[in-house]
Amino acid sequence: xxxxxxxxxxxxxxxxxxxxxxxxxxxxxxxxxxxxxxxxxxxxxxxxxxxxxxxxxxxxxxxxxxxxxxxxxxxxxxxxxxxxxxxxxxxxxxxxxxxxxxxxxxxxxxxxxxxxxxxxxxxxxxxxxxxxxxxxxxxxxxxxxxxxxxxxxxxxxxx
Numbered sequence: 001x002x003x004x005x006x007x008x009x010x011x012x013x014x015x016x017x018x019x020x021x022x023x024x025x026x027x028x029x030x031x032x033x034x035x036x037x038x039x040x041x042x043x044x045x046x047x048x049x050x051x052x053x054x055x056x057x058x059x060x061x062x063x064x065x066x067x068x069x070x071x072x073x074x075x076x077x078x079x080x081x082x083x084x085x086x087x088x089x090x091x092x093x094x095x096x097x098x099x100x101x102x103x104x105x106x107x108x109x110x111x112x113x114x115x116x117x118x119x120x121x122x123x124x125x126x127x128x129x130x131x132x133x134x135x136x137x138x139x140x141x142x143x144x145x146x147x148x149x150x151x152x153x154x155x156x157x158x159x
Contacts (some may be wrong), residue, residue: 101136
């Protein structure tokens with residue numbers, strides 16, 4: 001819940017506040033939660049809706065996307081720097097995606113939710129989720145290829 005809130009609100013402090021607020025609301029409704037079949041999806045939807053309300057009311061601060069960063073295990077300083085650069089580049093590319101695609105990639109690829117759960121959280125059709133995920137991934141892949149091949153064509157011409 002925190003990672004989704006942080007992705008949407010950017011600030012860790014605001015994300016923490018948002019999750020606490022949602023938990024407080026859920027605590028008040030705790031008797032009703034027994035009737036919910038998929039609590040994870042319900043909780044994530046509650047966080048999503050709270051964050052959207054917070055964003056709409058202009059309470060969220062601006063900043064850059066800080067998603068979960070993964071590192072390749074290596075002893076090489078150079079490889080570590082390359083990994084940091086790759087993660088930063090993917091974060092930057094994700095920031096340029098439409099909001100739905102960015103959220104779907106976050107939920108599926110980073111958080112590990114199933115399509116059905118994401119569909120419930122975002123109140124979308126599973127096929128629409130798959131389409132948006134595919135388009136988002138394709139956009140990121142295309143941009144990564146452009147970035148990492150930049151200058152290679154020029155170098156090949158002179159070889």
